[in-house]
Each structure stands twice: as C-alpha cells, then as structure tokens.
Amino acid sequence: MAIKISGVQNLDVFQEEKEGKLREVGSQAVWSLSSCKPGFGVEQLRDDSNDTYWQSDGPQPHLINIQFRRKTTIHDVCLYGDYKADESYTPNRLSIRAGNHFNDLGEVEQVELSEPQGWVSIPLRDLEDKPLRTFMIQIAVLSNHQNGRDTHIRRIKVRSPVQDFTFGKLPNFTSWKCYQFSTIR
Template sequence: MSAKPAAEAVDPVKEERAGKVREVGSQAIWSLSSCKPGFGVDQLRDDCMETYWQSDGQLPHLVNIQFRRKTTVSDICIFTDYKLDESYTPSRISIRAGTNFNDLQEVEVMDLSEPTGWVTVPVKDIHDRPIRTFMIQIAVISNHQNGRDTHMRQIKIHSPAEHRGAAGLEGSGQFTSLEFRQYSCIR
C-alpha cells in the first residue's frame, strides 16, 4: 500500500463511549521487539499519557498484538507526543496483519509529521471493510530526526460496535442513550 498523510486526530475514548467502536486490545497478548526496563507493554496499555513504551535496539521496532480468536479490527489509535519526545517520535509506521508471525501482510503504511495526540490508522481489506485477523503488528520504520529508539504513549485497537436490536435484527429497537444501551442485550 502507498503511504498516506497522517489521519486526523480523533479521541478514541469518545468513540468508545459513543458506542461506535469497542476497544479489543485487552483480549490480545501483547509483545514488543525490545524495551527499556520499566518502559514496556504495561506502560503502553495503562491509559496514562505520561507513560510510554521505549524501544531499545535497531529499527524496525515492533509491537505484536495476538488475539486468541479471529477478531475484526477497524482501526488502530496511537498516542504520541512530538513536543515531548522529538527524535523518539515515529515518522513512518507499517501495519501488518495475519494469522501468525510467518504470514503477516502489510495492510497500511502511514507517514506521521510531528504528531501530538491520537492518530487513527484505519485498517481495511481490499473491499474497504474492517479486517478479520488473528494478529496485528505495528512496525516503526523510521523516527523523526533519524532517531534510533521509539516512544509510543498509548495504543488502542478498535473493533466496530455490533448494533443488534431486540430480536438480533440490525436496526430494530436500537437504544441510543447510555442509560438505555445497558439493556440492549440479554445476558
């Protein structure tokens, strides 16, 4: 795929609260190609913008996200802060998807120009639909100012929210407010 300009910044938490997407990263096993002690997966997933993953080694730097079952992924949200991290900030990333490490295929490449805040990377198949995959890999290809190591402050993996009505039919009896949405499915 060809490189595209950075996507517009979106607040992924707002999208989750609005019921448009679900964060499915908690259903996956996360691993990194490298990290400095105390700057690993826990910091990448702690919902705190002050902490970050810091790689420790040669490019490309990899974030591996493996799901236990085939999962629909619509976009990946990455929080970076060029103002704080400068040469540690990714300037080019590649998103790869597949069944395992051996069959990953590149599905998106994105150039980032001094990003500060959330950047959303849509992940679509050739029919412009969210992909279904067992594994996502985020590869940092290059950093700003030819930096060696990378800082990523947060990553969220989104799946489209499933809107099912009373009888499991699309569009029937959809609840729109947060108070009513809690009754939208029978447990």
C-alpha cells in the first residue's frame, strides 16, 4: 500500500535536528546512482543548495543507492522536490527498499507524491513499528509527473534518532569518548 503525499509540504526538517532528536547520517554512507547527466550527480544531490539537483539519464526506474559501513538505525528519508521548477522531471511514485546488500533488498515503503513543493519526509519503520535498522537503502523513482522520463531530486537527507546514553542525572554526552569518563570507578 502506498503512502499518498499531496500538495505543498511545510516540513521544517531542520527543527528536529536543532532540538537534538534526529541527526543527518547520509554523510556516513557511500552513495551511487543508476545514471546521471554530467554535472548533475551525487555531489549536487548532497550539497546544501535547493537550486542544484540530480538529473537521471536513462530508463526508469532511476535508483539512488545509500550504503552504510555498519548497520544504521534510520528514522526517515527526506527529499526536497520543486514541482513548479521541475514539472515533468518531478518524481511521482517512489519505492524505498532496504536490506544488507543489493541482492536482498525488500520494499519497505511505496510513496505517491502529488506536486511536491519543499521537503517531504518518508518515515521508515520495521515490522514492530520501530525505526528501521539496515546496511543499505535504495530509493527507486518508478514514475514522474506528466509521464516524464528523467527525474530531478534536489536534496536528500537520511536521518537517524539520536541515542540517549544517559543514566540517572548524568549530562547527555554526544560522543563515546566523553561518555566513557562519565562514571567514577
């Protein structure tokens, strides 16, 4: 069953990061694309600009592969779309797949976007309704608006919940190095 997301999205993806609830973990992964036009690849997809974008160049489905070095907890995947600027290049139907490697990917979520304008958050949950733990995520663009062939995606963020390692009234340390000195022996 597909999640339908329609209209203008007013999601502030940076709010939960500022509050310390979620953190962007995409920089810890290796990114690859099924195809791209020269100058419109991973670098443009991952930069901090809404004006640049990845543009596919080939038959559908268009794939974005995100591989982590270790099993990672994923809260959601956020995509920035701009239907007004991209029109037929805007993704309409997406499939989010997860697994340990390319050969065991299974669909976790299917999303139908209706003229997205701004950030769209796609929560990723396991069968027990907990954030998904995985080595690899694949985002497949199955179709575009107006039956477009190639696709534009302006930005992608992969977010993970911040782990709370505090016990009792100890401060909330953000690194393991600080946390290892938090108790007196």
